Amino acid sequence: MITIYDLAKKTGFSSTTVSKALNNYPDVSKKTKQAIIDTAAEMGYLPNAHAQSLSTKKSWTIGVMFSESNGVGMKHPFFSGVIESFRKHAEKEGYDLILASRNLRNRGTSYLEHFLYRGVDGIMVICSDPKDPQVQEMINSSIPIVVIDMSNQECSVVFSDNLSGGELAINYLYSLGHTKIAHIAGDHTIYAGKIRIKGYMDAMKKRELPVRDGYLVNGGLFSIQDGALAMEKLLDLADPPTAVFVAGDHMAIGAMETAKARGYRIPEDLSIIGYDDIEMASYVTPKLTTIKQDTDQIGVRATQLLMKQIIQKKKIVTEEIIPVTLMERESCTRLIK
CATH class of the missing domain: 1.10.260.40 (lambda repressor-like DNA-binding domains)
Incomplete structure (x- = not known):
């Protein structure tokens, strides 16, 4: 040896x-x-x-926990992208990851108890459910922690600029001549869904565009099926929109399939813009214009914040907001009047 x-x-x-x-x-x-x-x-x-x-005096391990309502976990490209970036950069610092099992809840053991038993040096949480008591228990503990995709907490948090992302989507559609713009929103109880709704509403107000009756539709938990059902509601309106901002790419893909099944051509009859920039967005037909979340940078900053707390042996309360960008592809076009 x-x-x-x-x-x-x-x-x-x-x-x-x-x-x-x-x-x-x-x-x-x-x-x-x-x-x-x-x-x-x-x-x-x-x-x-x-x-x-x-x-x-270190275990050289970091605990990783999901707290999200739809049960998708790492199957969602946003979550898996953040985890992969975090893993890669944590490993460069000499750390291994321990992913907490969902079965812990059934065994009567909290995530915090599990991580303390395993002796982790810090915890990273991906959280879309700010009311989860298990997340709050970890935030209130003395262990170093960083939380992804949640704001307004007494700890280190890292999240995309969802407010600017919503405005960016509406401003882009407006630049193409659209004024009848609807929004298929993520569940408003989820942080990302709530803030993207605000971005949509703020941008519509700044442009003095009315949010018509029925134009704000709850797309639920960001799934393809939820997007498809939400688009049905929009297309059933007496005065349907010419453009739709969808709060997640999975929902946008479902919405596109519904529109095409109803005889709409995309983007000739209906422009659609998504959010996330998952890999599939470049392969659907037409290729999906979307707002890109920088999962690599989210993972980098989360790693840096957690390492800093571990080294300094104290928790840091701060917010890191990661910029988003417009990925212009084929699903939006200029409105021909």
Whole structure:
């Protein structure tokens, strides 16, 4: 088995320097640290986790929990994208992830109790349900925590600029000549759904555009099926919209399928813009114009905030708002009057 003494002999650094580099101590230069890490990889060095824990007083693990209402979890591209980014950057810092099982609730064990038992150094929560008592229990504990997709909490939170995203979608449709713009919204009890509704309403007000009766439809829990049902309601109106802003790409895809089944051409008869920029958005017909959430940057900032709390051994209360961008494709067109 390769030891730190073998690494010290190979690299020419002291065993103390090698140990500090492998444990990410700040008093080792980046150049030295990289040289040691590269040599460790070449020689197949595997650190003893128990020994590391004893020497650093860390478990080198981070707990990950989902708290969302629709039960989709990591199957949703937004969640999986954030988790993958967080995993990648946490691993660079030497951490492994522990994903909490949903079965914990059935066993009468809270997520906090589970994570404390596992001795995690910090917790990352993806949360669309701000009223979840288990999330609040973790926020109120002393353990370092970062929460994704939720605001107004006494902890570190990271989320997309949903307000600007809603306005960006409406302003884009308005620039194409649309004034009869509807919104298929996510459930208003979910943070992202509520703020995107506000973005839509604010932009419509700024443009002095009326939100006509029936133009704001609850699309539920962001699913394809919910989007399809919501579009049925819009197309049944006596005065249907010429453009629809949909609060999630899955819902937008469902809405597009309903519109096409009803004989509407997209975008000639109806322009549709989504939200998220999931991979599928580039492959549906027509390709979906959407508001892109930067899942990689969300994961990066969440990792950085959690690492800072772990190193400083104190919780940080802050908000990180990640910008969104318009991805212009084929599902919207200029209104021909």
